[in-house]
Amino acid sequence: MQTQVVIKPFEPALAHHFKTINKQWIDDMFVLETVDKQVLEDPQSHIINQGGKIWFAEHPTLGIVGTCAFWNKGDNHFELTKMGVLKSARGLKVGEILLQHVLNEARSLGIKKLFLLTNSKCEAAIHLYNKNGFVHDKTIMQDYGQDYARCNVAMLYRGLISDTHPI
Secondary structure, eight states: OOOEEEEEEEEEGHHHHHHHHHHHHHHSOOOOOOOHHHHOOHHHHHHHGGGOOOEEEETTTTTTEEEEEEEEESSEEEEEEEEEEOGGGTTTTHHHHHHHHHHHHHHHHSEEEEEEETTTTTTTHHHHHHHHTEOHHHHHHHHGGGTTTOEEEEEEEEOOOOOOOOO
């Protein structure tokens, strides 16, 4: 049975959920880095005002339980970032529903390149990304991997029509 989740776009009143959800998973597995703190404290300035997008997943009984963002890196290249689901909603397919929504958005927005940076400890997330069209990419690692100390995995989304980037 598919979980009934509603995907909502960013609005300032929801910004605290962006911080809470991401802080939970980062604190559980890693240490908040300076870039994390800046983005989580003020997603409006760091993501939205820079041409990015943020979405939230709202569960009918649990409320806002997930979030994901596109961070504009220039030249119509975007980082899929800060994707997280609260522990209380894990196992309900919220992450997959949210990811599929944002990938549809990437296609409809005409994004030229969509990539993500993660860590090999995030095995479930990497499996989800692979299942939904992301592939490991050395060029992304070289170009953007230094953005986070914890980054040892870089992936490129292969589902964009304009994507001619070699694997």
